[in-house]
Amino acid sequence: MTRQSASPSHADDELSVDIRALAFDELPAAAAILTHGMLNNPLHVKVFGADPEHRRRRLSRFLGPLVTYVHSNGVVLGACVQGELIGVLGMIKPGRCRPMLADRLRFALTILASAPPTTLLLFHLWLSARARNDPDEPHWHIGPLAVLPEYRRRGIGRRLMLHGCQHIDTLEASAWLETDLEINAGFYRTLGFDLVRQEPVLGVPTWFMYRASADTTG
Ligand SMILES: CC(C)(COP(=O)(O)OP(=O)(O)OC[C@H]1O[C@@H](n2cnc3c(N)ncnc32)[C@H](O)[C@@H]1OP(=O)(O)O)[C@@H](O)C(=O)NCCC(=O)NCCS
Numbered sequence: 001m002t003r004q005s006a007s008p009s010h011a012d013d014e015l016s017v018d019i020r021a022l023a024f025d026e027l028p029a030a031a032a033i034l035t036h037g038m039l040n041n042p043l044h045v046k047v048f049g050a051d052p053e054h055r056r057r058r059l060s061r062f063l064g065p066l067v068t069y070v071h072s073n074g075v076v077l078g079a080c081v082q083g084e085l086i087g088v089l090g091m092i093k094p095g096r097c098r099p100m101l102a103d104r105l106r107f108a109l110t111i112l113a114s115a116p117p118t119t120l121l122l123f124h125l126w127l128s129a130r131a132r133n134d135p136d137e138p139h140w141h142i143g144p145l146a147v148l149p150e151y152r153r154r155g156i157g158r159r160l161m162l163h164g165c166q167h168i169d170t171l172e173a174s175a176w177l178e179t180d181l182e183i184n185a186g187f188y189r190t191l192g193f194d195l196v197r198q199e200p201v202l203g204v205p206t207w208f209m210y211r212a213s214a215d216t217t218g
Contacts (some may be wrong), residue, residue, distance in 0.1 A: 001008035013079055017156055019163045022071070022078040022088075029068045030076055030088045035060040037088075037146025042199050042204045043180040047122045048115070058115045063144070065110055066090075069103055074140070075162055079147065079156050089160040094173060097141035098131050102134075122202060129201040135176055140168050142177035158168050169214035178208050185209065 022030055030116055039056055048058040067088075070076055073096035079087035099107070104127070111120055134141070147156045156205065168175050177193065178201075179185055185195060185207040193209035200206060 018080045019066045022076045031063045086151045089145045092141040092203045094138035139174045139176040175211040179218045
């Protein structure tokens with residue numbers, strides 16, 4: 001498989017984009033970008049509800065602790081234009097992508113504070129489906145990822161992903177992700193991810209994808 005270099009394939013030359021690991025005090029801003037950017041993803045609609053305002057509040061309450069979890073157990077990358085954060089990618093390091101009981105409880109309590117128990121049940125089923133599909137071998141778990149809508153299709157998502165994948169390649173590690181949008185599966189394919197399986201999670205079509213470690217692909 002031919003792996004791409006870090007140069008973006010999209011015309012973003014008029015945008016000077018800085019990609020860097022975010023510090024702890026930047027995590028609330030990262031969670032806000034992710035809440036805005038992933039509000040309409042089908043799995044979020046399924047778990048957090050059809051009403052956009054309820055969904056925004058519930059998703060935000062979930063993504064706040066999730067981003068903190070990813071930061072403590074991996075890397076949170078940010079894309080900045082003129083100092084403004086406009087895109088975020090989280091990557092969880094091997095062995096950490098199935099949160100321990102204490103972390104699951106923390107997620108559950110924050111969700112319960114703004115949502116009915118049915119949301120908690122859906123959330124639990126969602127996490128269980130993720131865990132069931134996870135490969136047993138050590139892997140980096142990619143996500144969440146979002147770019148603000150007004151900055152999309154300018155190569156920023158690709159730049160974030162290439163930055164993350166370069167880090168993973170340096171470690172000769174493999175990567176795994178799931179996505180609830182077919183168009184995203186095509187995007188990830190161009191970054192070296194292969195489709196492992198496609199199956200519904202809570203009735204939502206979901207694509208599970210794997211990127212082999214750099215040493216096994218040459
Ligand atoms: C996925 C996402 C991060 C890509 O960011 P981006 O900065 O637009 O990405 P790039 O400009 O580098 O690449 C664009 C590619 O994204 C894919 N894509 C994803 N959603 C798309 C959409 N609604 N329309 C067109 N292309 C889309 C296409 O493959 C596109 O490639 P193309 O421009 O060659 O057709 C962004 O679309 C996003 O934030 N989506 C909503 C949240 C989400 O789905 N996150 C991923 C969860 S797994």
